[in-house]
Amino acid sequence: MTTLSDEAQLHAFEARIARGDKVEPGDWMPDRYRQQLTRLIQQHANSELMGALPEGQWIPYAPGFKRKMALIAKVQDEVGHAQLLYMAAETLGKPRVEMIEELINGTSKYSNVFNYPCETWADIAMVGWLIDGAAIVNQTIMQTGSYGPYGRALKRITYEEAFHLKQGYDLVVTLATGTRAQRDMCQEAFNRWWWPTMMFFGPPDRQSVHTEVLQRWGVKPKTNDEQRQIWLQKFVPKIEELGLDIPDKGLHRDPDTGDYVITQPDWDEFFRVINGDGPMNRERLALRRLIYEEGSWLRTALEKRDLLPRAA
Ligand code: FAQ
DSSP: OOOHHHHHHHHHHHHHHHHTOOBOTTSOOOHHHHHHHHHHHHHHHHHHHHHHHHHHTTGGGOSSHHHHHHHHHHHHHHHHHHHHHHHHHHTTTOOHHHHHHHHHTTOSOOOGGGGSOOOSHHHHHHIIIIIHHHHHHHHHHHTTSSBHHHHHHHHHHHHHHHHHHHHHHHHHHHHHTSOHHHHHHHHHHHHHHHHHHHHHTOSOGGGOSSHHHHHHTTSOSSOHHHHHHHHHHHHHHHHHHTTOOOSOTTOEEOTTTOOEEOOOOOHHHHHHHHTTOSSSHHHHHHHHHHHHHHTHHHHHHHHHTTOSOOOO
16 A cells, blocks of 8 residues: 555655656665666667677678678677666666576567568668667667666767767668669668668557656656657658668658658567567577577686676
8 A cells, every 4th residue: 555655755756857857776766667667778788689699690791891890899889788788777676697587588578670680781781770770769868868877878878879870871871872783682671671660669659558657757758659750850861862762652741740651560560579479589589598508607607706797
């Protein structure tokens, strides 16, 4: 039962958020705020870790030394982002090992986009441009949210994502302005990534289950549809400039608001993919599990010497 003092604490907490104060790890917070943030940051950390796999697997095939160096640096950055985000989630009390085990046993989610194959080098260009571009839109918004450690981690991550976006755009421009074969490869990869990118921001607002509570407590300053719209406003003109053909034939601008109106993606496919039944879910998780198991000797050694990082 809610006591008066719980109510008073909740009132003071909400007043702080309304003032724009940041919530810090030792502060009082409602259990639901803690649970929601842990869920969200854990999923975000999982996504960075899983996001390193599709690009990581292309490192041996990168066309040339400079492309390879840039891709290696990007993949290392993504794993570093996972590290920062798991640390932010640990400040809420959940041990890292539990989060990793939930990831590899399939009980904690990660971004839909990393369950699709990267068939050609042009897919790597699309991940770097479209997906990093989407991540920047999301993270620039989320870093203004109410939880201090998450906001600070995102600020640092977004600096690095800006470099990833540049390398992705440079790859796309090279392909889109290259030979006929390169342009075809670019268009085919673009067709594959358009719909997963539309799904990246989550289901339409009317189907989103967490937005209301996340907005009430200042965690998610913009809704899924608002974030998707910001991405469309930024990217559609650039896509048109590059001469790429958008596979959504119904895409148009609302004459009154100027907003882009999209054909809704296949949301059944989205829910299948995020619940473990996408084209690459099993392979990606099997690889992550293998990496975890092969690293167990190192964790044991660190544990024996009491060198494993602890939650703050
Ligand atoms: N994928 O009620 P909502 C990156 C789930 S980082 C999978 O609307 P919410 C860097 C959602 O969890 C990419 N699941 O949820 C990189 C919930 O399921 P649950 C990750 C999704 O939280 C780039 C259910 O659907 N970024 O890419 C997705 O209000 C290139 C209902 O949804 C973040 O995680 C999805 N796309 O809004 C790395 C950012 N969307 O938990 C390598 C932080 C929704 O009840 C290469 N997260 N779901 O089982 C967020 O901003 C929010 O959590 C949203 C979803 C916007 C993703």
